[in-house]
Amino acid sequence: MSSPAISTLKMMLAKDLVREMRSKEIFLSSFLFSVILMAAFHFASAANRMPIEYIPTTALWVCILFSGTLGLNRTHASELKNGCFRALMLAPKEAGWIYLAKVTSNALLLGFTLCLLVPILVLFFQFNPGSALFPLLLSLILGILGFVAVGTVIVAVTANTRMSDILFPIIQLPLQVPVLIAGTQATQLCLEGKTPTDWWQFLVAINVVYLSIGFLVYEFLLEE
Amino acid sequence: MTARKLLIHAIFLALLIAVMECAILWALVIAPADREQGDVQRIFYFHLGSIWPAFLAFFYVLYGSIAYLVTRKQIFDHRAFVAGQVGLAFGSLVLITGPIWAKPTWGIWWTWDARLTSMLVLWLIFLGYVMLRDYIDDATKRERLSAILGIAGGVMVPFVYLSTRWFETQHPSPVIMGDKESGIKDPQMVNALLLALAAFSLLAIYFWRRGIELVHSDARLQALRRRTLDLEENV
Numbered sequence: 001m002s003s004p005a006i007s008t009l010k011m012m013l014a015k016d017l018v019r020e021m022r023s024k025e026i027f028l029s030s031f032l033f034s035v036i037l038m039a040a041f042h043f044a045s046a047a048n049r050m051p052i053e054y055i056p057t058t059a060l061w062v063c064i065l066f067s068g069t070l071g072l073n074r075t076h077a078s079e080l081k082n083g084c085f086r087a088l089m090l091a092p093k094e095a096g097w098i099y100l101a102k103v104t105s106n107a108l109l110l111g112f113t114l115c116l117l118v119p120i121l122v123l124f125f126q127f128n129p130g131s132a133l134f135p136l137l138l139s140l141i142l143g144i145l146g147f148v149a150v151g152t153v154i155v156a157v158t159a160n161t162r163m164s165d166i167l168f169p170i171i172q173l174p175l176q177v178p179v180l181i182a183g184t185q186a187t188q189l190c191l192e193g194k195t196p197t198d199w200w201q202f203l204v205a206i207n208v209v210y211l212s213i214g215f216l217v218y219e220f221l222l223e224e
Numbered sequence: 225m226t227a228r229k230l231l232i233h234a235i236f237l238a239l240l241i242a243v244m245e246c247a248i249l250w251a252l253v254i255a256p257a258d259r260e261q262g263d264v265q266r267i268f269y270f271h272l273g274s275i276w277p278a279f280l281a282f283f284y285v286l287y288g289s290i291a292y293l294v295t296r297k298q299i300f301d302h303r304a305f306v307a308g309q310v311g312l313a314f315g316s317l318v319l320i321t322g323p324i325w326a327k328p329t330w331g332i333w334w335t336w337d338a339r340l341t342s343m344l345v346l347w348l349i350f351l352g353y354v355m356l357r358d359y360i361d362d363a364t365k366r367e368r369l370s371a372i373l374g375i376a377g378g379v380m381v382p383f384v385y386l387s388t389r390w391f392e393t394q395h396p397s398p399v400i401m402g403d404k405e406s407g408i409k410d411p412q413m414v415n416a417l418l419l420a421l422a423a424f425s426l427l428a429i430y431f432w433r434r435g436i437e438l439v440h441s442d443a444r445l446q447a448l449r450r451r452t453l454d455l456e457e458n459v
Contacts, residue, residue: 153376157369161359171352175376177345178383206383213379217372220293 008093012101013108019078028114029069030067038062039178056127057188061143061180063117068110068147068212069169073080076155085159089222099152099218103211106148107157114140142170142203143183149210150175156221178206240426247273247423251415267325273420274317275343277428279381281311286378289371298443299436301367304374306435308353310428315347317342349377 020026041059045052079085088098121127129136151172158168186199251269258265288304291297322340323333334340353373360366 073329090403150376153372157356157373157376160362160369161356162361162367163359167352167356167359171349171356171373174345174348174352175380177341178380202386209379209383213375217293217375218369 004095005097008097009101009104012098013105016075016102016105017108018154020105025077025078026109027132029074029219030071030110031116032115033070034063034067034113035044035120037066038120042124052125056121056125057184057191059125060114060121060187061184064110064114064144064183065173065176065180067113068151071113072106072148072151072155072172073165073168075109077212079147080159084221095217095219095222097215098222100211102123102152103145103148103214106152107144110144110148111141114144128192129191130188132193135195136187138200139183139186139190139196139203142200142207143179143186146179146183146203146206146210147176149207149214150179153210153214153217154223156218179203182206202214236426236430240423240430243419243426244423247416247419250412250419255412255416256410261329264325264328267321267414267419269316271321271325272417273424274314274321276421277424278311278314278318278346280425281307281314281428281432282346282378282381284382285311285350285353285374289374289378292371292373293368296368299440301371302436302439302443303432305354305357306432306439307376308350309435310432312347312350312354313341313429313431314424315343315350318343319347342410346381349380353377 006066007146038059041055041062045055079088079090091098118127118129155168158164158171163169182199182202186196186203189199249268251266255266255269257263284307285304288300288307292300292304322343326335326340327333353370356371356373357366360369
């Protein structure tokens with residue numbers, strides 16, 4: 001990794017994280033939305049007496065999907081304010097590294113939200129990771145990274161459209177289905193005490209492919 | 225259209241009609257009925273026949289999108305966009321014929337089996353690709369953003385195919401590139417399948433070529449309209 005790449009990553013990460021620490025708008029909205037989603041899950045699953053041990057995985061991944069979508073949309077919207085995105089276009093930095101920095105900051109924000117969601121999962125649904133904490137963490141990290149790798153490209157594409165708020169989830173969610181399936185399967189297997197090696201490999205493959213694609217095409221997204 | 229182009233077009237159309245007639249004849253009359261499913265199985269020729277061009281079209285979206293971003297030639301964008309539309313049309317056929325076949329065979333119209341789900345997901349991805357253009361007002365960005373989404377969607381096709389092998393499924397094993405147990409044994413059934421594949425492939429190519437001509441004409445018309453408006457303003 002060359003030094004300009006590291007400096008781009010550092011600067012972008014610092015910018016995104018400092019902005020979020022000051023405003024807290026993405027974190028707060030994603031977190032509150034997730035808590036509301038979990039409460040909704042309880043009422044929806046109580047109606048058909050769904051066993052409580054099946055709910056945490058589903059609730060966790062639905063929260064990642066929808067709160068993540070909300071968060072990505074907000075992150076990009078805040079980038080458009082005050083001509084920040086134009087500044088990124090003009091920055092004499094390689095677009096691929098800007099993309100990787102955006103992926104990292106988005107993943108960190110979503111990961112942080114998730115860290116606060118776990119106690120709520122324990123409280124609401126008797127979620128007990130037990131000895132599966134490390135495999136569970138690995139599944140979530142791989143899943144979140146895959147989710148953000150796809151979402152960061154799509155949010156920048158749909159931001160140029162008339163109805164970006166609606167188009168972003170419509171276009172993004174079908175693309176996230178492999179990540180969602182692999183993520184939920186891996187999480188559930190971890191909770192059952194098994195090692196989901198196949199799903200981890202699948203998630204790693206998705207991550208490698210999408211991060212590479214994003215790295216290559218982000219340059220075209222930063223064109224005027 | 226020049227005389228040579230017209231001749232090629234007529235020959236292609238005649239070939240398409242002939243192959244389609246043969247495919248219908250083989251699928252509905254000559255090929256024997258399935259031992260277990262009976263005549264219902266005959267829809268399989270149309271079902272599988274539509275999947276092949278749909279997947280091919282989706283791969284072409286990926287190729288055309290990459291080619292456009294690399295060369296910036298508008299023709300690749302037109303080809304990729306029409307491939308997306310053709311893929312969507314054939315994907316719709318798959319999603320329509322699938323449940324019609326599923327009801328008498330499985331007893332249900334739809335099941336969240338991996339292969340059905342993955343086809344639906346691919347269909348939604350390419351619906352998004354085709355829809356995107358209508359919502360981009362800035363014409364200078366339309367082709368570029370479409371190409372980026374085309375790449376993001378096209379890359380998903382192998383993952384969707386992989387998923388068919390990995391997930392638990394009640395769908396029959398793939399006939400092509402499946403395991404030793406799967407596949408068709410009767411030679412007339414194989415002929416019917418090959419004819420159906422040829423007919424649907426030719427039909428897809430026909431739609432694709434006509435679609436490109438339409439999109440190309442539309443782009444020329446828009447350019448002429450802009451030029452006329454500019455001239456009017458200058459006068």
